[in-house]
Amino acid sequence: MRGAVLYGPRDVRFEERETPKVIKPTDAIIRISATCVCGSDLWPYRGIQPVAQPTPMGHEYCGIVEEVGSAVKSVKPGQFVIGSFFASDNTCPICQIGYQSSCQHAEFVGTAQAPVLRVPLADGTLVPTPEVPSQDLIPNLLTLSDVMGTGWFAADAANVKPGSTAAVVGDGAVGLLAVLSAKQMGAERIIVMSRHESRQKLAREFGATDIVTERGDEGVERIKQLTNGIGADSVLECVGTQQSIMQAIQSTCRGGYVGYVGVPHGVELNGEQLFFAHVHLHGGPAPVRRYLPELIKLVWDRKINPGKVFDMTLPLDQVAQAYRAMDERRAIKTLLRP
Ligand SMILES: [Zn+2]
Ligand SMILES: [Zn+2]
Numbered sequence: 001m002r003g004a005v006l007y008g009p010r011d012v013r014f015e016e017r018e019t020p021k022v023i024k025p026t027d028a029i030i031r032i033s034a035t036c037v038c039g040s041d042l043w044p045y046r047g048i049q050p051v052a053q054p055t056p057m058g059h060e061y062c063g064i065v066e067e068v069g070s071a072v073k074s075v076k077p078g079q080f081v082i083g084s085f086f087a088s089d090n091t092c093p094i095c096q097i098g099y100q101s102s103c104q105h106a107e108f109v110g111t112a113q114a115p116v117l118r119v120p121l122a123d124g125t126l127v128p129t130p131e132v133p134s135q136d137l138i139p140n141l142l143t144l145s146d147v148m149g150t151g152w153f154a155a156d157a158a159n160v161k162p163g164s165t166a167a168v169v170g171d172g173a174v175g176l177l178a179v180l181s182a183k184q185m186g187a188e189r190i191i192v193m194s195r196h197e198s199r200q201k202l203a204r205e206f207g208a209t210d211i212v213t214e215r216g217d218e219g220v221e222r223i224k225q226l227t228n229g230i231g232a233d234s235v236l237e238c239v240g241t242q243q244s245i246m247q248a249i250q251s252t253c254r255g256g257y258v259g260y261v262g263v264p265h266g267v268e269l270n271g272e273q274l275f276f277a278h279v280h281l282h283g284g285p286a287p288v289r290r291y292l293p294e295l296i297k298l299v300w301d302r303k304i305n306p307g308k309v310f311d312m313t314l315p316l317d318q319v320a321q322a323y324r325a326m327d328e329r330r331a332i333k334t335l336l337r338p
Pocket of ligand 2: 088089090091092093094095096100102103104105106
């Protein structure tokens with residue numbers, strides 16, 4: 001088979017790779033229906049995160065089970081399944097408290113930009129849909145593998161409650177789906193920080209009530225103006241830079257919550273600022289597996305349309321173009337079809 005391999009900065013190739021096979025009895029092999037490029041794939045693509053050797057890429061996936069190992073009991077060939085970017089057993093003490101992305105046996109699933117994928121710990125990782133979905137549901141279901149689950153975790157970690165005010169830092173796919181999640185959880189007012197017109201439009205469609213275009217201290221000031229001078233109850237941080245995390249902490253009202261899901265790059269927190277901010281901080285790699293059953297139901301019942309974040313679709317063999325379009329911000333998120 002052929003799949004995506006990152007060689008170095010801005011050098012993604014679509015080339016021959018070994019077709020995955022069952023290695024352990026707990027594995028499943030799935031035929032990918034759709035995969036995509038993630039904002040986090042752009043860190044190594046841009047050379048911000050070094051690439052030591054040619055690395056297969058892709059961690060967002062859904063598809064049809066082709067084969068399972070002898071120990072797999074809960075999924076079977078022919079089922080359509082979705083899994084998280086971290087495989088998890090879903091039985092260890094950490095999984096039981098709902099943090100499957102920190103499972104004691106977690107394994108990163110990182111070779112999904114390909115037609116066939118091996119998923120370890122299949123019973124704990126994969127969740128089947130009620131039936132094989134119609135084509136129009138596939139982009140929605142694909143987002144559950146990461147970006148929708150991550151936006152949902154941001155809202156959950158930031159304690160979004162009915163009637164509350166939420167602010168979202170970041171207008172990438174995760175930020176936009178954090179808006180959708182906050183709306184779904186009942187936030188009355190949703191402020192999104194965005195400077196891009198097409199993204200503002202989608203944010204409004206997902207439920208944003210106010211747009212803030214300022215950044216840094218000015219952005220914080222603007223959020224305070226919109227919230228009676230005290231800041232938002234919940235702030236959802238979906239970027240991961242020093243500026244965005246500080247902006248999130250300072251935009252939160254005393255006693256409020258910051259949910260942070262942007263992978264931090266070079267972030268350092270000042271103890272004193274943190275001490276006097278008086279906020280709850282909760283975040284990390286989203287335990288997507290915890291939310292899969294609930295989110296699959298919302299998509300299946302056509303209550304949410306997170307797949308709208310895909311504003312470009314390409315055949316998998318044009319994966320290099322998909323990276324370029326996202327790097328140049330011509331696309332919010334690119335769906336790839338094998
Ligand atoms: Zn991702
Ligand atoms: Zn576990």
